[in-house]
Amino acid sequence: MTNSIPEFETDTNCFLIIGSNTSEGHPLIATRVLKAQKRGAKVIVLDPRKNQIGHWADIFHTFRPGSDVAIFNGLMNVIISESLQDEAFIAERTEDFEALKTLVAEYTPEKVAEISGIPADVIREIARTYAKGKPAAILYAMGITQHTTGVDNVKSTSNLAMLCGNMGILGGGVNPLRGQNNVQGACDMGGLPNVYPGYQAVTIPEVQKKFQDAWGSAGPLTVGMTVTEMLHATQEGKVRALYVMGENPMVSDPDLNHVRHCLEQTEFLVVQDIFLTETAEMAHVVLPGTSFAEKDGTFSNTERRVQRVRQAIKPVGDAKEDWIIICELARKMGASGFDFQSAQAVMEEINKLTPSYGGITYERLEELGSLQWPCPTVDHPGTPYLHKGKFSRGLGKFFALEFKEPNELPNDEYPFTLTTGRLMFHFHTGSMTRRSKKLDSEVPEAYVEINVKDAGKIGLNGHKRVRVTSRRGEIELGVRITDDIKRGVVFIPFHFAEAAANKLTNSAIDPVAKIPEYKVCAVKVEVF
Amino acid sequence: MIDYKNVLTTCPYCGTGCALHLQVLDEKLVGVLPAKNHVVSEGGLCIKGWNVHAFVNHPDRLTTPLIRKNGKLEEATWDEALTLIADKFGEVKTASGPDSVAILTSAKCTNEENYLLQKFARAVIGTNNVDHCARL
Numbered sequence: 001m002t003n004s005i006p007e008f009e010t011d012t013n014c015f016l017i018i019g020s021n022t023s024e025g026h027p028l029i030a031t032r033v034l035k036a037q038k039r040g041a042k043v044i045v046l047d048p049r050k051n052q053i054g055h056w057a058d059i060f061h062t063f064r065p066g067s068d069v070a071i072f073n074g075l076m077n078v079i080i081s082e083s084l085q086d087e088a089f090i091a092e093r094t095e096d097f098e099a100l101k102t103l104v105a106e107y108t109p110e111k112v113a114e115i116s117g118i119p120a121d122v123i124r125e126i127a128r129t130y131a132k133g134k135p136a137a138i139l140y141a142m143g144i145t146q147h148t149t150g151v152d153n154v155k156s157t158s159n160l161a162m163l164c165g166n167m168g169i170l171g172g173g174v175n176p177l178r179g180q181n182n183v184q185g186a187c188d189m190g191g192l193p194n195v196y197p198g199y200q201a202v203t204i205p206e207v208q209k210k211f212q213d214a215w216g217s218a219g220p221l222t223v224g225m226t227v228t229e230m231l232h233a234t235q236e237g238k239v240r241a242l243y244v245m246g247e248n249p250m251v252s253d254p255d256l257n258h259v260r261h262c263l264e265q266t267e268f269l270v271v272q273d274i275f276l277t278e279t280a281e282m283a284h285v286v287l288p289g290t291s292f293a294e295k296d297g298t299f300s301n302t303e304r305r306v307q308r309v310r311q312a313i314k315p316v317g318d319a320k321e322d323w324i325i326i327c328e329l330a331r332k333m334g335a336s337g338f339d340f341q342s343a344q345a346v347m348e349e350i351n352k353l354t355p356s357y358g359g360i361t362y363e364r365l366e367e368l369g370s371l372q373w374p375c376p377t378v379d380h381p382g383t384p385y386l387h388k389g390k391f392s393r394g395l396g397k398f399f400a401l402e403f404k405e406p407n408e409l410p411n412d413e414y415p416f417t418l419t420t421g422r423l424m425f426h427f428h429t430g431s432m433t434r435r436s437k438k439l440d441s442e443v444p445e446a447y448v449e450i451n452v453k454d455a456g457k458i459g460l461n462g463h464k465r466v467r468v469t470s471r472r473g474e475i476e477l478g479v480r481i482t483d484d485i486k487r488g489v490v491f492i493p494f495h496f497a498e499a500a501a502n503k504l505t506n507s508a509i510d511p512v513a514k515i516p517e518y519k520v521c522a523v524k525v526e527v528f
Numbered sequence: 529m530i531d532y533k534n535v536l537t538t539c540p541y542c543g544t545g546c547a548l549h550l551q552v553l554d555e556k557l558v559g560v561l562p563a564k565n566h567v568v569s570e571g572g573l574c575i576k577g578w579n580v581h582a583f584v585n586h587p588d589r590l591t592t593p594l595i596r597k598n599g600k601l602e603e604a605t606w607d608e609a610l611t612l613i614a615d616k617f618g619e620v621k622t623a624s625g626p627d628s629v630a631i632l633t634s635a636k637c638t639n640e641e642n643y644l645l646q647k648f649a650r651a652v653i654g655t656n657n658v659d660h661c662a663r664l
């Protein structure tokens with residue numbers, strides 16, 4: 001996030017929430033948004049389903065999954081043609097505005113209405129509300145990123161924010177809401193094939209040298225494989241050994257039948273986790289790791305806030321803290337540089353090698369409770385919002401982006417568009433929440449949500465179970481018939497291994513971010 | 529004597545990062561209390577946060593390393609498991625090059641663990657084949 005959660009309540013005057021089921025995915029952020037609404041802030045929600053926050057919104061509309069770029073272009077078309085943009089911000093802080101202006105001129109509200117299903121008048125109303133609602137914050141989640149055009153979608157959000165001068169100010173910004181507790185931290189720490197900790201590129205020789213000097217040895221100058229590429233490479237034997245810590249790709253990855261096949265082909269699979277997950281069941285060696293309650297460390301939340309995790313109990317049984325397991329394995333392989341006595345000692349090394357974490361020490365976290373990066377030195381107060389006065393690259397760049405159709409469109413055989421997502425009561429692949437009695441009893445089994453008119457048309461009424469089929473697989477599950485979902489769209493939560501939505505989803509990926517298109521694929525729904 | 533303590537920590541579920549106190553009675557988690565003055569959660573928690581303690585001591589927890597023998601996962605010691613992994617990673621690296629090993633770090637683990645695992649990939653194995661599933 002460019003900005004911070006507390007600002008939403010105190011400073012934001014308009015929220016544009018797109019592709020985020022905020023009330024269920026991030027309940028305590030939704031609370032802030034609703035508090036802001038009470039003091040008069042406007043809340044706009046766009047989603048293929050009328051989710052809970054959609055019911056509370058000042059303006060809500062459904063749209064066709066995958067039409068995001070067109071919608072943003074349409075909003076910018078209205079803002080520019082009504083001269084509602086922030087000219088001073090555009091002149092001083094941005095570049096390539098003319099190219100954007102020329103492109104979005106084509107995206108009239110009428111044209112965008114046809115692509116997205118949002119009526120032209122509603123597009124106009126949203127554009128005016130956002131442009132006049134400064135400071136305005138855009139909030140989004142996987143509904144924006146999990147597309148073959150995910151990177152274009154993200155760039156579109158910052159186009160709109162810059163157009164109205166909503167960057168670098170309190171209460172504004174573009175704010176991706178991270179689904180898992182430490183996605184931010186996993187990225188910050190270099191759990192990515194192209195960067196070392198602190199987003200230092202692996203392809204830059206000076207960076208490589210810095211880590212070589214610190215560690216004695218570093219990675220090559222070439223970018224490594226993404227998770228999707230790794231799985232493909234196991235099939236050809238290009239990847240022979242795979243080490244998975246705390247992830248469950250057997251439920252979380254797209255096109256699960258393919259994932260299973262890949263993991264079966266993997267010559268040597270090591271899984272370190274707290275439960276025997278669907279992925280661990282396929283492993284050659286399973287290492288028992290620990291939950292957050294059994295170890296020390298830090299998590300970085302979605303607003304770049306680094307906070308302590310504190311050990312409350314000893315590891316269960318013979319399990320070990322994950323950081324200790326990694327150190328022991330490294331030492332077994334004869335490596336030096338893994339003699340840490342505590343998580344705090346690891347953080348001290350992170351401080352030295354990661355500029356944005358330079359001043360985030362355990363002593364300061366003890367004293368202050370949390371620190372938001374960038375925090376380069378121990379006397380730096382941390383950074384609640386980014387891009388104040390200047391973007392990290394200098395001028396903010398506008399990207400003129402054409403709308404592109406999703407990879408897989410509905411047709412006669414697969415007439416519905418499937419979109420996937422989360423529920424309030426469950427987390428990710430369900431391996432933790434489904435073992436919590438209270439949470440599991442709320443929603444114990446998978447279901448598909450379908451519009452009441454569509455249900456009538458295919459004769460679903462009165463049926464409790466259905467079969468949903470895509471080009472990649474089929475699952476059987478319960479059905480919920482509702483007014484709250486757009487016609488032609490069906491929704492399945494992805495927490496349930498026995499009816500895994502990801503048996504159906506499309507593994508086509510964004511060419512840059514390599515994110516699979518979870519949010520759109522074509523399916524058919526049948527009674528049986 | 530009853531041994532009771534509250535341990536202030538961070539919720540392990542979504543990216544909001546609410547703070548909470550784990551209630552520990554005689555080395556067992558018995559419940560959760562919200563953290564009143566926390567900058568993000570301000571004394572609130574959602575239903576997931578209120579139940580974070582529930583899965584920790586679940587009987588399904590893995591409590592010992594497992595090694596596949598004759599197609600079945602069987603209990604093993606730490607030394608057996610780590611030796612097997614070290615030997616196999618070493619052999620694959622030597623025979624097929626460092627890029628024939630791939631590593632997935634975790635959006636559920638700590639910063640320190642993510643740091644160490646990518647350091648392991650880059651410094652010990654010598655590959656940038658390191659990613660996590662959070663783009664998913």
Ligand code: SF4
Nearest residue numbers: 539541542546574577
């Ligand atoms: S308590 Fe709920 S909203 Fe807060 S971090 Fe945990 S899951 Fe997210």
